[in-house]
Amino acid sequence: MADPILQFEDVSLSYDDKLVLDRINLTVNPGDTYILIGAAGSGKTVLLKLAMSLIKPSAGRIKLLGRDITDLKETDLFEIRSEVGVLFQEGGLFDSLTIAENVAYPLLNQKQLKAPEAEIEARVKESLEFVELGHTLDKFPSELSGGMRRRAGIARANVTNPKLSLYDSPTAGLDPITAYTIMSLILKQRDLRKTTTVLATHRYQDGAMAANYRWDEASHDVLRATPYGQYADLKTTFIVMNEGRIAFAGTQEQLEASRDPYVSQFVLHQPPPKLGQSGARGHLPA
Template sequence: MAEAILQFEDVSLRFEDNLVLDRVNLTVNRGDTFILLGAAGSGKTVLLKLAMSLIQPSSGRIRLLGHDITDLKESELFEIRSEVGILFQEGGLFDSLTIEENVGYPLRNQKRLRAPEEEILTRVTESLEFVELGHTLDKFPSELSGGMRRRVGIARANVTNPKLSLYDSPTAGLDPITAHTIMSLIVKQRDLRKTTTVLATHRYQDGAMAANYQWDEATHDVVRAVPHGQYASLNTSFVVMKEGKIAFLGEQQQLEASRDPYVSQFVLHQPPPRIGPGGDRGHLPA
């Protein structure tokens, strides 16, 4: 039977008289990828924050990794949270800390994870090498490009080898090539470390990549799992949020078939397959 990693049961969230989530129900099972789409302000970020209990719902229950976290105290959340990695929408790197210190932060500051210094350095280096930034240990965030900082954020989210990774708009504001690199790294993390993944994005291509591309160790790149024109799915669900409600939840093929005028705005239909060298490999159109 599928193991539920994250469950929302009738979750509502209200800020004063603003109902920002309205009875959301959602189950993310082990090995799933969930892609959250939806207009600005539709509730993607609050959903991710609720998943880690960084904010509390006004009503409903949230279960994370088998625990009901709805009413847990901060002290009781530490251990459960240490199994979850998050990349914040704003990046969340500390400007005054080096890249090594930023990525090592969860290992040095989460009680359960606290490890000997030499082990921390090994894990930080590994995590940075995973995102191909092994050479940046001693630099500061301001010395890196926006895309590199995003990769550092991915390294920090995953340095604890979490069971669940949450990524809030990891490709926002990046050029198409860098956005592709970021998504490749997220797919790499998912496939090599078997990380359950929830990702908020404005880019349909990010979801299409998660649903159809797999990490290939031989070529050290993502490759399509099925030919163009077919849907691989790869346990990927798409969620379209509309004003705090789930307007759509299903696979890519169902999403593309949706006739709902709001939902279909989030679909970018793919052009016909390109013919030429490289076959089915190659980058998704930007």
């Protein structure tokens, strides 16, 4: 078995006297998808921030790409952080920068990636074209729709071609069609670039889509990968958070079989929509 991408060992986090994560143990294996679901305040965002060492745990160890990052100083984190892409919950685009400048930001701020300007330009363009925003390079975030801004955020998260992508609530506040587009692009990144994916969401549909659909380059859309519930080569682990603890970790089938009253609240007892099954859906909507 390949080495884990990310490991939490008995990780706890407190703010003042409040325990917000309680002895989290978690292993993220290469190529797999992890869906973090849980009520508001259950600890999804702090868990993702710990994974990038944007905050430090109060106890426990965190290993990223085989390296113990628990006590690493900010200056020693640049290099390893460049292997991780992140879409923050609030999007996090800088209003005063153009879309191209926003997407270039992770490249400019990572010393070891100091690429020549022409190469940076090419990578920014490629990254924006990947999310079908090639025409927005010189626009400002305020000139784009909410869904387009989210797509620009995905382009920025993945411009460094990271081994691990973290998406914090990428579909929150979006209409169902735009949410579908955003999830499709996340699966496109996962399946074409083989990026290990951790995604926090309130929407069970997002997890069901990640577990059962794959990007299909021929039809330029996601397609149902296998019959419902059977996905041998497509491993998605659902992790249900409850007040700073992992209340459940397992497959979609195991989650749907759970009788735990808290855990089962997060399950929609119906198969995911059959969108995409008919093949081409046309271009991605804004």
